Amino acid sequence: MMEKMIFGRYVPADSMIHKMDPRSKLTIIFLFVCIIFIANNWLTYTIIGVYTFLMIGLSRIPIRFLYGGLKPVLWLVAFTFLLQLFFTREGTVVVDWGFVKIYAEGIKMGFYISFRFFFLILMTSLLTLTTTPIEITDGLESLLNPLKKLRFPVHEMALMMSISLRFIPTLMQETDKIMKAQIARGVEFASGPLMERIKAIIPLLIPLFVSSFKRAEELAIAMEARGYRGGEGRTKYRQLSWKTVDTLQLAFLAVVTIMLIYFRS
């Protein structure tokens, strides 16, 4: 049931993207999220699209797998499209059924915004698919390090993040297990009237909460027992190393940005 979910999941492979430094990947994603808003016409959106699919290609993640995992999100994208389509009231009227009017601008905005959304999802999924949670955390901790001077709890944040990322698969497994146990007791999660289905969530959520709290406590005790004292003076086994690829990738993104600014209308 939960097998097809790909969020927060790492797919090991030997690719250029996998080998990049998490700091550069995080920076690129952050910049990507910003520059995607520069795009405002067909040409610039095409550039963004080509860039996104180039990165997917370089990561060697099978497109079919990506598609399978993102299917549920595609509904959201479609929904965004429809929302824009029906609620934008600018430009010339293209379709007029009396009670609904579809404007030219609506169609355009629908495409733009849903594509923007789609590319964002693709790129961010790509980050988690090619980077282990621990790498992401290390990268983030290192990038945010300057904030320590402002007394921002960087290490604690990173630790919280790595713990939550680490337990996503565990939680998924557990959800699957409890779901199956309750299905065996006659619960229907996937069919039946809506109210029934909402009610069916309770026998799933309560055991999940109970076990999560138990696990949190056990984890705290285990950390304490191993002498965890926070980030002060803590050294790292995994060292981050900035390579030529990382510089090249950033440079490439800069080129893309310049192209976007040049071609935007």
Next chain:
Amino acid sequence: MDISLSHVDYRYQANTPFERLAIQDVSIEIPSGTYLAIIGHTGSGKSTVLQHLNALLIPSEGTVTIGDREIKAHQKNKDLRPVRQRVGIVFQFPEHQLFEETVEKDIIFGPMNFGVSEAEAKKRARIALKQVGLTEEILDKSPFDLSGGQMRRVAIAGVLAMDPDVIVLDEPTAGLDPRGRKEIMDMFYALHNERKLSTILVTHSMEDAARYADQIVIMQQGKVVKKGSPEEIFSAPQDLMQMGLDVPEVVRFQLKLEEKGNIKLEKIFLSIEQLSAAVAEQLRRGVTS
């Protein structure tokens, strides 16, 4: 109710980079009233087989027949509820599935999902509670206030109250102390005999398999490598040891005894009583001749 698996394959996460063939060409017959033990190492596919027994998993290839219902690969299998009512599964650590405010509500949850009236479900809850060796006082308690062993028994009662014809047990004694283990296993054995349930036990305890089962299936790397009665299975203990599986203590003792004492008993014995009787018999004959 008869259950049979014929040439069943199951693939986890088909069409993804994580695709994995969990079981391959598994064929098992479970006639009504059998006590079947499925034995194997972790990852041998025994839990996957178990989930096919009440259609929690639909085979990727092959057919599962549960009573008069056929569940085939590559087709829509709708309305599986009736199947699930007749096959109760006690999962590993079943206490994790408890969620209701009181023990009683949790036990009647299963039966009521299957359309049993509340009064009838409550009646069944009391019977089931007695069967698992608990008293009625705990009916109004919160299941989360109970001890681990009690929680497990409540969860088991919840499955028994569904009144299944077949009960599937996935390592029901994992994490219990030796006494609790024996109590639970004996309880299932008594139920098996009283209610004429088919029982399928997934375990890696050879002792339990030898003591209770009348059929044993041994799985390794997703395949059935051996099946037969305990006598047949354990008559070739060397094969088992080669597969890295344990042999019951009694059998190990008998083998040692035969080796050191330079005697040969006529067959492999599976209980201490039988073995000691046979040894005594052998000794008596030794004295008289």
